Amino acid sequence: MCWVERIKVYFATGILFLLATVAYGDSQHQSSQPISGIEKVFEYTGTKFGVPFLKATIKIEDGSLEEGRSLFQVHAVFHSLEYLGFLFRMNNRFTSTIEAESCSPVRYVKEVDQEGLLIEKKSYLQTLTFDSSNQKVVVEKKGGEERQEVSLPSGTYDPLSMFARCYLKEELHPGQDIHMSIYDGVKLRQLTFHSRKEKVKSKMYGKVEAVRLESSTSFSSFGDREGTLRIWYLTDGGKTPILIELELPIGKVKFELESVYGS
Numbered sequence: 001m002c003w004v005e006r007i008k009v010y011f012a013t014g015i016l017f018l019l020a021t022v023a024y025g026d027s028q029h030q031s032s033q034p035i036s037g038i039e040k041v042f043e044y045t046g047t048k049f050g051v052p053f054l055k056a057t058i059k060i061e062d063g064s065l066e067e068g069r070s071l072f073q074v075h076a077v078f079h080s081l082e083y084l085g086f087l088f089r090m091n092n093r094f095t096s097t098i099e100a101e102s103c104s105p106v107r108y109v110k111e112v113d114q115e116g117l118l119i120e121k122k123s124y125l126q127t128l129t130f131d132s133s134n135q136k137v138v139v140e141k142k143g144g145e146e147r148q149e150v151s152l153p154s155g156t157y158d159p160l161s162m163f164a165r166c167y168l169k170e171e172l173h174p175g176q177d178i179h180m181s182i183y184d185g186v187k188l189r190q191l192t193f194h195s196r197k198e199k200v201k202s203k204m205y206g207k208v209e210a211v212r213l214e215s216s217t218s219f220s221s222f223g224d225r226e227g228t229l230r231i232w233y234l235t236d237g238g239k240t241p242i243l244i245e246l247e248l249p250i251g252k253v254k255f256e257l258e259s260v261y262g263s
Helices: 003-020 082-087 159-168
Strands: 039-048 051-066 069-080 089-099 105-115 122-131 136-141 147-151 177-183 188-202 206-219 225-234 241-248 251-262
Touching: 051 089, 051 159, 051 251, 069 159, 082 089, 089 159, 105 159, 159 177, 188 225, 188 241, 206 241
Parallel strands: none
Antiparallel strands: 039 051, 039 251, 051 069, 069 089, 089 105, 105 122, 122 136, 136 147, 177 188, 188 206, 206 225, 225 241, 241 251
16 A cells, blocks of 8 residues: 555545544433542554554533523644654644533534645534424524535434544443444444453553453545444443554554543
């Protein structure tokens, strides 16, 4: 595979990381995680063949009041490492505004800024406004130049609102099959994750017990050939997502948790 194709795979991996970290979603069991006064930050490094190429940060924090609803905001930033230079530059940002009690999405904003010799140049701002009562979302590009309405199944989330729901609301139960629906402004995905308990080596915590979630999905960068997403959550200490692994047609890519902080 040529270098152009490899770098495009790395970009797709960064986007798929958003999907991977939000994998757990359909359980009806509620945890005791507080839903007020929260600010939590997760920082990851993405590696291929053991070589780092991407940093990712996800932050959950209190938002504001809107139409009588208490809101949270979830932010995610993906940026390439400096040593890649003019070959590959990425600084992509995502923000999801969600209802505090249900974690249902209200707005999802994508700010894509990337270019380089070995990656397609993209620069745009896209906003998704969810209307859960009518099971649809309005998708707009900056300035309202492009606008469309998309019908969605009940209970569809954007990637970051699903991440927040998993972390704040759900319990993890090995042996379950978890079904989820997620829409990011490009494609609606219906995934089924299988869960199991196992020990895994973490950069932060050493060898620990975790719940592993695993699902097959297609990768557009490989002509929709199937690959696998795996996510490991700590069984003790607040369901921290410590490791994400993407098994691609060219091999494995890992995102390892390097730090977590906040209340």
